[in-house]
Amino acid sequence: xxxxxxxxxxxxxxxxxxxxxxxxxxxxxxxxxxxxxxxxxxxxxxxxxxxxxxxxxxxxxxxxxxxxxxxxxxxxxxxxxxxxxxxxxxxxxxxxxxxxxxxxxxxxxxxxxxxxxxxxxxxxxxxxxxxxxxxxxxxxxxxxxxxxxxxxxxxxxxxxxxxxx
Amino acid sequence: xxxxxxxxxxxxxxxxxxxxxxxxxxxxxxxxxxxxxxxxxxxxxxxxxxxxxxxxxxxxxxxxxxxxxxxxxxxxxxxxxxxxxxxxxxxxxxxxxxxxxxxxxxxxxxxxxxxxxxxxxxxxxxxxxxxxxxxxxxxxxxxxxxxxxxxxxxxxxxxxxxxxxxxxxxxxxxxxxxxxxxxxxxxxxxxxxxxxxxxxxxxxxxxxxxxxxxxxxxxxxxxxxxxxxxxxxxxxxxxxxxxxxxxxxxxxxxxxxxxxxxxxxxxxxxxxxxxxxxxxxxxxxxxxxxxxxxxxxxxxxxxxxxxxxxxxxxxxxxxxxxxxxxxxxxxxxxxxxxxxxxxxxxxxxxxxxxxxxxxxxxxxxxxxxxxxxxxxxxxxxxxxxxxxxxxxxxxxxxxxxxxxxxxxxxxxxxxxxxxxxxxxxxxxxxxxxxxxxxxxxxxxxxxxxxxxxxxxxxxxxxxxxxxxxxxxxxxxxxxxxxxxxxxxxxxxxxxxxxxxxxxxxxxxxxxxxxxxxxxxxxxxxxxxxxxxxxxxxxxxxxxxxxxxxxxxxxxxxxxxxxxxxxxxxxxxxxxxxxxxxxxxxxxxxxxxxxxxxxxxxxxxxxxxxxxxxxxxxxxxxxxxxxxxxxxxxxxxxxxxxxxxxxxxxxxxxxxxxxxxxxxxxxxxxxxxxxxxxxxxxxxxxxxxxxxxxxxxxxxxxxxxxxxxxxxxxxxxxxxxxxxxxxxxxxxxxxxxxxxxxxxxxxxxxxxxxxxxxxxxxxxxxxxxxxxxxxxxxxxxxxxxxxxxxxxxxxxxxxxxxxx
Numbered sequence: 001x002x003x004x005x006x007x008x009x010x011x012x013x014x015x016x017x018x019x020x021x022x023x024x025x026x027x028x029x030x031x032x033x034x035x036x037x038x039x040x041x042x043x044x045x046x047x048x049x050x051x052x053x054x055x056x057x058x059x060x061x062x063x064x065x066x067x068x069x070x071x072x073x074x075x076x077x078x079x080x081x082x083x084x085x086x087x088x089x090x091x092x093x094x095x096x097x098x099x100x101x102x103x104x105x106x107x108x109x110x111x112x113x114x115x116x117x118x119x120x121x122x123x124x125x126x127x128x129x130x131x132x133x134x135x136x137x138x139x140x141x142x143x144x145x146x147x148x149x150x151x152x153x154x155x156x157x158x159x160x161x162x163x164x165x
Numbered sequence: 166x167x168x169x170x171x172x173x174x175x176x177x178x179x180x181x182x183x184x185x186x187x188x189x190x191x192x193x194x195x196x197x198x199x200x201x202x203x204x205x206x207x208x209x210x211x212x213x214x215x216x217x218x219x220x221x222x223x224x225x226x227x228x229x230x231x232x233x234x235x236x237x238x239x240x241x242x243x244x245x246x247x248x249x250x251x252x253x254x255x256x257x258x259x260x261x262x263x264x265x266x267x268x269x270x271x272x273x274x275x276x277x278x279x280x281x282x283x284x285x286x287x288x289x290x291x292x293x294x295x296x297x298x299x300x301x302x303x304x305x306x307x308x309x310x311x312x313x314x315x316x317x318x319x320x321x322x323x324x325x326x327x328x329x330x331x332x333x334x335x336x337x338x339x340x341x342x343x344x345x346x347x348x349x350x351x352x353x354x355x356x357x358x359x360x361x362x363x364x365x366x367x368x369x370x371x372x373x374x375x376x377x378x379x380x381x382x383x384x385x386x387x388x389x390x391x392x393x394x395x396x397x398x399x400x401x402x403x404x405x406x407x408x409x410x411x412x413x414x415x416x417x418x419x420x421x422x423x424x425x426x427x428x429x430x431x432x433x434x435x436x437x438x439x440x441x442x443x444x445x446x447x448x449x450x451x452x453x454x455x456x457x458x459x460x461x462x463x464x465x466x467x468x469x470x471x472x473x474x475x476x477x478x479x480x481x482x483x484x485x486x487x488x489x490x491x492x493x494x495x496x497x498x499x500x501x502x503x504x505x506x507x508x509x510x511x512x513x514x515x516x517x518x519x520x521x522x523x524x525x526x527x528x529x530x531x532x533x534x535x536x537x538x539x540x541x542x543x544x545x546x547x548x549x550x551x552x553x554x555x556x557x558x559x560x561x562x563x564x565x566x567x568x569x570x571x572x573x574x575x576x577x578x579x580x581x582x583x584x585x586x587x588x589x590x591x592x593x594x595x596x597x598x599x600x601x602x603x604x605x606x607x608x609x610x611x612x613x614x615x616x617x618x619x620x621x622x623x624x625x626x627x628x629x630x631x632x633x634x635x636x637x638x639x640x641x642x643x644x645x646x647x648x649x650x651x652x653x654x655x656x657x658x659x660x661x662x663x664x665x666x667x668x669x670x671x672x673x674x675x676x677x678x679x680x681x682x683x684x685x686x687x688x689x690x691x692x693x694x695x696x697x698x699x700x701x702x703x704x705x706x707x708x709x710x711x712x713x714x715x716x717x718x719x720x721x722x723x724x725x726x727x728x729x730x731x732x733x734x735x736x737x738x739x740x741x742x743x744x745x746x747x748x749x750x751x752x753x754x755x756x757x758x759x760x761x762x763x764x765x766x767x768x769x770x771x772x773x774x775x776x777x778x779x780x781x782x783x784x785x786x787x788x789x790x791x792x793x794x795x796x797x798x799x800x801x802x803x804x805x806x807x808x809x810x811x812x813x814x815x816x817x818x819x820x821x822x823x824x825x826x827x828x829x830x831x832x833x834x835x836x837x838x839x840x841x842x843x844x845x846x847x848x849x850x851x852x853x854x855x856x857x858x859x860x861x862x863x864x865x866x867x868x869x870x871x872x873x874x875x876x877x878x879x880x881x882x883x884x885x886x887x888x889x890x891x892x893x894x895x896x897x898x899x900x901x902x903x904x905x906x907x908x909x910x911x912x913x914x915x916x917x918x919x920x921x922x923x924x925x926x927x928x929x930x931x932x933x934x935x936x937x938x939x940x941x942x943x944x945x946x947x948x949x950x951x952x953x954x955x956x957x958x959x960x961x962x963x964x965x966x967x968x
Contacts, residue, residue, distance in 0.1 A: 018370040034185015034193035037418075039366040040451035044872035047366055075174040076184035083197065093176055096837050099845065100671030101183030102367040102418030124885065131880035135872065137366050137419050138671045140848030140909075143841060147350065 008033070009077025017064050019044075024048045024059035027074055035105045036077040039135070045135030049106040049113075050074045056113035058133070060154045075105035076113070087154035088112050088147075097147030099138035110134050111148040120156035122149050170684035171900070174837035178690070179675040182272050188416045191370035196444035197371070200229050202434055203290035204447075205280040205297045206456065207272035210528035210865020211319060214270055214299060214569030217280055222296040227289030230441050230544040232296060232433075233280040235271030242266065242436050243402040245427060247493035249643035251331045251502050259331040259657040262322035262526070264492040266402075266429035266436075272301070273321055275492035275865055279431050280395075283437050283445055306528035306865040310488035310661070311465045313525035321491065321526045328341035330489060330524040335506040335580055338424025341519035344480030348471035352554040360463035360488070360544045360859040361852075361874055361931045363535050365670075367418020368449040369458060371431035373438035379410045382439065386431050388414040388698075389424045389668050390708020393645070395700050397427045397495070404435050412788035414698040417670035421849070422534040423458045423709050424670065426495045430457075455870045460468045460859055461535020463488040464501065464542050470550040476560045478569050480517035481509060483546060487524045487532075490678045492532035498524065503641050504539030504629075510578035511547035512589040512625050512803055513569040518579045522552075528865045534710060536849055540628040548915035553928055556847070562919070563597060566625050574647070582629060584801050586893040592827045593625055596805040600825040600888055605809070618812040619822075620924025623805065624916035630904035631716030631800035632896075648711070648795040650706050651721035653682075653729050655788035659767035660692040664724075666706010667718030668698050672842070672906065674714060677834045681719055685726045688766055704791070712802070712904030715834065720898040721794035728790035733769045736788070739779040740764050740772055798897040802908050804890075806826030806847070808916035812924045817940025819921055821856060821884040826912070828888075831903035839905045840888045846909020848888055852878040853910075853916035858933045 005014040009033060015030045025049070027033045035058055039047035048059040051073040059074075079086045087113050091097065098104040114122065114130045122130075127145045134146060177936055182188050219231035245264040252258055268277045280297050305319045313328040321328055345351060360628050372385040382405045388394050391412040399407040417424060430447050430470070438445040449458070471480040487501035506520035555565035567590060576584040597603075605621050612619035632638070635646030652664040663678055679693040696702050730750055738745040738757035747758045755765035769788075772842035773777055776786035809823035809944050825841050833839050837906060857877035860868045869875035894901035921939060922928050927946035930938060 014723075020288065028193075033186070034190075035188070035189070037367070038192075040872050042451065042871045043872050045366060045451075055797075062725065085184065092184050093180040095492065096177070096841050097589070098180060098183055098418040099673070099841060100365070100367065101179070101188050101416065102190065104183050105186050119396075125881075128880040128883075135366060135877050137364055137421070137877070138845045138887065139841060140844035140846075140878075141883055142844040142848075142886050145880065145885075156246070 001136065002065045003094060004064050006072055008072045009074060017126050019065055022060055023062040023064050023067060024029045026064040027059060033074050033076050037102055037105060039102065044135065045103070047103050047106040049109040049111060049134070051113065053056050054067050056110050074110060078108065087158050088151035091154055092153030095143050095147040095150055097139065097144045103134060103136045107136065107144055107154045111151055115152045115155050120152045122152045166693055167684065169690040170680055170963070171681065171832070171834050173835065175672045175676055175690065175751050178679065179673065188207065190343065190367055190416045190418055191372055191387050191575065192448045194372055194385050194415065196372065196374050199444040199446055200283050200285060200441060201237040201287040201633055202437060202445050202447040203282050203287065203294045204278045204430065205282065205294050205299065207268065207275060207279055209272060209275040209301055209303050210275050210308065211304040211321065212272050212301040213304065214268060214272060215302055215953055218298040219280065221298065221625065222282060222293040223268045223702065225289065225296055225609045227285035227286065228293045228505055230437065231280060231282050231293065232437060232440065234265055234267035237265065237267045237436065240436065241403060242432065242909055245395060245429065245492070246401045246495070246671050247498050248495050250642040250644065251333055251498045253331045258436055259498055260325035261493050262324050266432040268944070275867060276453070278433070278532060281433050281437060283557025302708040307862050308527055308528055308529060308863060308865050309524050310463065310486050313527050315525065323529060325526055328526040330493065330526060332523050333502050334519070334520035334521045335792050337517060337579065338519045341480045341482055341517040343555060344517040345471040345482065348479050348555070349474035350472045350558060352470045352550055352557055353470070354468050354549055354553060356466040356468060356546060356549065357931050358462045358464040358466065358545055359853060359857070360532065361461040361535055361857050362879055363421045363422055363423035363456055363458055364454065364460060364860050365423055366417030368451060368454050369424065369428065369430065371434040371447040372444060372446045373434040375439040375442065376446040377442060381411065382435050383411045383413065384431060385413045385415060387417050388412065388421040389417065389670060389710055391668065391698055392666060392700055392706045393708055394427050398432060398435065398816040404432065412700045414668055418668040421536040422461065422710060425708070426533055428457070430750045438778065439454040447513065452871060453910060457530055457874065459494050459531045461532065462542060463532050466546060468546045468550055471670060472558065476555070476558050476565055476568055478513055478515050481515055481550070483495050483509060483520040485520070485522045486544070487522055488527050488529065489524050490527060490531040491528045492531050493954045494531045497531060497533040498645065500539040505543050507581045508540050508543035508627065508629060509547060509580055512627050514571050515579065520580070525725065529861055536846065538908040540907065541911045541914060544624065544626045544911050545915045548626065552623065552919045556644050562623050563593060563602065566593060566623065580657045582799065585802060585896050587803050587829060588891060588893050589625060589803060590653055592803065592805045592829055593890045595889060595891055596807050596827040597826050599827065599889060600807040600809065600823060610810050616814070616926040618814055620812065620920040620922070621812050622916045622923055623781055624911040624919065625805045625913045627801055627803040628908060628911050629799040630712035630802055630907070631796050632711040632713050633799055634796050643755060645707070646795065647707055648791050648793050649717040650704060650791065651718070651725045652704065652791045653789065654726040655770050657730060657771050659688065659770040661688060662694045662696055663722060664696045664701055665718055668709045670709070670766035672709065672714060673838045678719065678722060678840060680834055681722055682726065686766060712906035715902040716800045716898055716904045717794060717796055719790050719900055719902060720796070723899045724792035724794045725790045728792065729788060732788060732790065733773065735784055736770050736773045736779065737764055739740040740769065762810045796897060800831070800895045800897065800903040802828065802830050802903040802905065804908065804912060806912040806916045808920040809926055810920040812921060812939060814943055817936035817938070817943065819934060819939060821851065824886045825883045826886060826888045826909065827891060828903040828905065829891045829903070830892055830906055831888065831892065832901035843888050843909045844886050844907045846907060847913045848878055848883055848912025849910040851883060851917055854914040854932050854934060856882065856933050856935060
């Protein structure tokens with residue numbers, strides 16, 4: 001067993017894990033954060049995307065022991081507990097960007113990272129190309145693309161109103 | 166229309182938990198003392214099992230048990246079943262081979278489970294599975310369905326000589342022959358409907374728990390129809406009496422048909438849980454899902470259409486070989502027969518149709534219902550024939566369709582169905598306008614100047630949903646009724662729980678069923694909960710598939726609401742001291758006709774339970790009603806999809822540059838959700854047409870066994886989709902709903918292929934039309950790279966080489 005200490009959704013966590021434990025297993029099995037999903041075994045589907053030190057990472061491709069000292073954000077930590085939803089979450093609901101919901105946490109975490117990298121004005125082509133690593137079988141992506149464009153804009157106005165404060 | 170009633174684009178109630186990571190999928194559930202199952206699977210497509218040596222595996226760390234097929238048989242756990250009897254044309258019953266949940270004596274496809282390891286952790290189970298030593302006697306395999314019936318090929322099951330399950334037919338052979346004899350033109354096509362792998366993003370999973378004190382078993386399972394699973398696992402597999410088995414299908418991450426079926430893994434998990442006395446969890450990994458989740462389609466067809474000189478269709482003749490894989494599954498016999506040949510009339514008046522279907526075993530995974538189930542295969546045959554016939558007769562493809570549309574209803578086809586309502590011309594016209602068909606020639610010329618081949622393709626499809634009148638299904642061989650149940654529980658405070666036998670796995674029933682209640686009872690949608698997916702809560706239900714939840718499940722809800730309203734009126738009559746016949750109910754208020762006396766919904770609900778204002782002997786206290794709704798007909802959604810593509814002749818790459826969908830689903834409860842269903846269905850159909858295809862090698866190894874090898878459509882494969890509707894009400898159910906879940910997947914493949922063949926000028930292309938396949942077709946037809954070069958050279962002269 002190996003010991004790993006990291007921050008998950010703002011809380012310090014220390015866990016004893018089998019060295020082969022993946023980050024997604026640490027989240028789901030040890031911490032019972034089951035919002036991060038596993039949809040494949042070849043790092044294609046993106047259902048397991050979380051943020052590690054602010055960047056989107058497929059949590060099925062990282063060993064937990066690699067993340068000593070890291071700051072991990074999963075879907076459960078995206079919006080403050082009992083606070084309003086993150087604008088990207090709200091955009092997915094408003095634009096019917098989900099059906100079965102299984103790929104959704106990974107989609108939302110990817111989308112937030114996409115905005116960080118590409119800005120708040122995202123055209124369809126950019127969003128579709130950036131979703132190469134996230135597979136959805138339900139929606140045909142049409143409304144996911146719409147959600148991400150709307151969520152990106154909403155994040156800009158959120159950021160603007162924060163700056164004004 | 167109220168803001169939350171029928172027809173409103175209400176945002177989904179279920180989304181809160183999904184967007185915050187608070188869903189409850191099967192793998193999210195854990196039980197105290199839980200163990201993990203990992204299956205040992207056959208690496209061979211066809212082999213005898215000489216021995217299974219579990220000695221080394223049993224002594225591995227953390228191993229609780231290693232169980233095999235002989236032990237399963239010794240415990241008298243029955244095999245898996247097919248629930249639909251098909252008779253061959255000679256009257257003999259289909260040849261259903263035994264399907265043990267763990268192979269005993271013989272394996273019949275790669276991935277066939279042979280043994281299971283139960284261990285303290287998944288990693289330990291997986292490690293130990295590698296130590297189970299199975300001695301196989303490898304046999305030659307048969308993989309290609311077109312070869313399966315030939316003399317001298319390997320025989321898979323003793324009960325099925327020539328690997329033939331049935332040789333079925335439908336229609337009038339002699340009448341069809343006569344129609345062909347009188348024809349001025351015959352269009353012929355050879356069609357392969359490619360084999361698909363469903364790939365719901367949530368892999369299948371099972372969590373089984375045995376309670377020794379009560380001798381009960383509970384199964385949490387990724388199921389589209391938990392009650393059917395319980396019935397089959399109890400009555401046919403003999404796991405436990407029905408009342409001692411609880412099946413819970415919690416949040417389910419997509420199904421598309423693949424989660425209808427009762428598979429070996431959940432049966433074995435239940436059995437193992439009882440054997441080891443602890444909960445057992447099995448979660449499929451994606452690689453297993455590729456190997457063993459039931460695949461879809463896989464037809465080889467020769468089809469002919471007879472026409473007169475003016476393009477009127479006189480008859481159709483279709484011969485199909487359907488590959489059902491190594492074992493039959495729950496619905497697999499019905500898919501290429503009654504869900505296929507019955508749709509061969511399309512939207513057209515066709516006087517004579519004759520269809521023959523041979524279903525065969527091969528050493529491949531099972532094939533069963535996948536989104537559309539038989540109807541996409543039929544639509545592909547019809548819409549390709551019509552399109553090619555139009556081209557051969559030099560008739561505009563829209564005009565060709567218009568000429569042959571069914572225009573009066575009801576319309577009896579020569580293949581069982583009686584279409585009840587529709588306006589095919591209206592959806593075609595609307596689609597032509599939205600797609601700007603008139604401007605296509607100009608767009609094609611502009612594309613040609615860029616060195617691109619532009620094409621347009623139509624699909625005017627029909628499908629049959631709302632499965633289905635139980636007696637009719639029984640007459641066709643179905644093993645169960647196809648009604649749906651619903652229970653409406655009104656609480657004393659007026660809030661409402663709807664318990665439905667339908668099951669949602671992405672369709673948004675928690676919202677749409679609540680909309681129907683809100684509309685009918687005038688209560689806020691927040692005060693309505695939809696309960697589904699638990700056999701201990703919902704008494705019985707047939708589940709969700711075949712686009713049946715709206716047409717059948719909601720009809721059951723309406724029937725129960727009718728009873729609730731009738732009973733509530735009785736209570737209101739006592740409260741208002743009026744005659745029952747004078748009570749009117751509107752917008753959540755009961756009033757006495759012609760007076761200002763009224764009592765709100767909540768007052769009636771409370772008084773129904775307090776029971777002070779009426780005699781409990783004359784009127785039962787409480788407010789709860791149950792219904793079982795049996796449909797009187799199938800429903801017939803229909804519409805027109807138009808696909809526009811640009812093919813790059815140098816690479817063969819197809820880009821879909823326009824998609825128009827105009828569908829008639831009858832009454833729509835929530836247009837936002839219906840649009841989402843279209844988007845998803847079209848995406849799956851485009852996947853079939855452009856990139857998806859399961860490929861086995863000659864030894865029966867699945868070559869497309871991962872998401873790296875099997876091309877699932879990504880966001881950048883797909884276009885934005887223009888969706889619109891026309892509406893003819895479905896006359897056979899109370900809400901007028903036809904169903905929308907499968908239409909996109911049914912309509913879209915022929916639209917894509919018609920567009921590509923229109924672009925490249927040759928019909929010789931099979932699905933999936935990958936860049937390589939399109940490029941090869943262009944080379945073969947002589948309309949290849951050279952033409953692209955010529956075109957660019959002549960660009961300035963604006964020569965329309967391709968038109």
